Amino acid sequence: MPVPRTAWRIDRAGSLSRLRRVDEPLPDPAPGEARLRTEAIGLNFADILACLGLYSATPKESFVPGLECAGTVEAVGPGASLSVGDRVCVLTRFGGYANRLNFDTRYSIRVPAGWSAAEAAAWPVQGITAWYGLLDRARVARGECVLVQSAAGGVGLQALNILSTVGAKVIASVGDERKRDFLCARHGLPPGAVIVRDVRRFGAQLDGAMDAIGADGLDVVFDAVLGPFFRPAFARLRPEGRFVLFGAADFMPPGSRPNYLSLLWRYLRRPRLDPLAMISANQAFIGFNLIWLWEQVERMPAAIEGLQRYAGARRPHVGERVPFAEAPRAMQLLQSGRTLGKVVLEV
Ligand SMILES: NC(=O)c1ccc[n+]([C@@H]2O[C@H](COP(=O)([O-])OP(=O)(O)OC[C@H]3O[C@@H](n4cnc5c(N)ncnc54)[C@H](OP(=O)(O)O)[C@@H]3O)[C@@H](O)[C@H]2O)c1
CATH class of the missing domain: 3.40.50.720 (NAD(P)-binding Rossmann-like Domain)
Known part of the structure; x- marks a missing residue:
């Protein structure tokens, strides 16, 4: 059964002012997927470049920006390697600016013990x-x-x-x-x-x-x-x-x-x-x-191990926390070049 969700969507790349907040249905997770109830979304420079149409991987059609987020698994599709209630951070090839999303479980990492959702969303990319x-x-x-x-x-x-x-x-x-x-x-x-x-x-x-x-x-x-x-x-x-x-x-x-x-x-x-x-x-x-690298799915386990081994000892520094409803303001902050550490949207 589809569930409702809210996402930030841009119909055509070229201007940040085209970003709009939409309510839309989200289908059940497909085989190998799980559904995330998003708690925090990590912003990346590439999000801005994608919306401006300056990023080569930008989808031609309407898309939801966002390459990473963290939260709790709410539902799982057939064959998914996670369980309801698991806390994970997720790498997405776009689609992260949403309060719910389906993700391929091969691109998820368990949130390290004691980390907040904002810290977890600041970590993988x-x-x-x-x-x-x-x-x-x-x-x-x-x-x-x-x-x-x-x-x-x-x-x-x-x-x-x-x-x-x-x-x-x-x-x-x-x-x-x-x-x-x-x-x-x-x-x-x-x-x-x-x-x-x-x-x-x-x-x-x-x-x-x-x-x-x-x-x-x-x-x-x-x-x-x-x-x-x-x-x-x-x-x-x-x-x-x-x-x-x-x-x-x-x-x-x-x-x-x-x-x-x-x-x-x-x-x-x-x-x-x-x-x-x-x-x-x-x-x-x-x-x-x-x-x-994201497209070489067989290399993800080594990348995740590298992340955990070399970049897991210290919690990421979240320099700015911005409410989900103010995503365009968060993007402007990152675009300004004056932020410290990570800019995170909190849902
Ligand atoms: N190739 C990849 O796969 C890949 C993956 C992730 C990130 N990146 C790139 O890595 C860089 C860092 O990404 P991030 O997400 O972590 O961002 P970030 O470093 O938190 O923010 C970007 C930084 O770029 C510097 N900068 C220099 N000239 C700028 C300008 N004209 N406007 C705005 N900022 C300017 C600023 O720092 P200072 O002024 O202190 O230098 C700013 O804080 C970005 O260029 C991003 O595109 C590439």
Whole structure:
């Protein structure tokens, strides 16, 4: 029997102002699925890019944004590996902004004991992103020096957790002083290792931070900003260094719809690499997109194990809790680039 639900839906990507709240029926869970009574929804930068029509995986038809949420199992379909009453966090390929949803149980993780729903909803996408980029792809080892861009954001804080477990040396970059103070207080990073990025002297800032932590180059750069900060960081990669690029926040438009001329200008000025130079420098460039990993369902158990092992020791930091009814405001907060940790919608 279908049950009623409320969701945030957008009929056609292109503007955040098209997002609307709808009441609609939800069918019974299909084989291998369960139904979640959602308690919290984790926001991701990709949600905004999808609604703006700037994310390659965005559905062409009407869709409900949202890549992760947490709550309690309310019903199960045939063959589902969960029971009614289980508390889980769920990875969804869109569809998360809803107070009820059906999900494939292979993409769910039990909520760690003692964690709130908001903390659980803040965990899987950003934790797996950091694990996949830093450990599965770039193979960061103890003692290596890693630059984490946007280190006080959702993925950034997960990256710091993982790097502290691995025993890497960290240089963190952020957009403002408040974030730097937060990182020094919460993560115990020495002030000299945290850079408040300044486009005019980012290279010198990196040199100062490397001096402060006793590094003579960067072994790994973990970057989802791109823009003018790419070149100075790339130029400081050591031999055998790995540059991991997984986003381009510098492209994020400030308003509710994209300014395509400004985007085109940024696109034309995007950094270019010389592959031949990378041979003699023994360097690697790694790009990745989690949606691709999501589609390799046979790899989910390893990704979930990586998440639990490396990003499960510390609860995610929920910087903003916003009521479900105010989803557009929560998206604007994340879009502003000024949030700390995770932005979560509470149902
Ligand atoms: N490839 C993948 O599969 C994948 C998966 C997850 C996330 N990502 C990417 O990882 C990045 C972090 O994601 P998140 O969800 O954890 O977000 P977040 O880091 O919590 O927020 C994004 C951060 O980007 C920085 N930023 C730089 N330029 C910006 C601009 N023009 N407008 C707004 N923010 C700007 C801001 O931090 P500072 O100013 O402190 O730098 C902001 O806090 C995003 O770029 C996202 O697209 C990629």
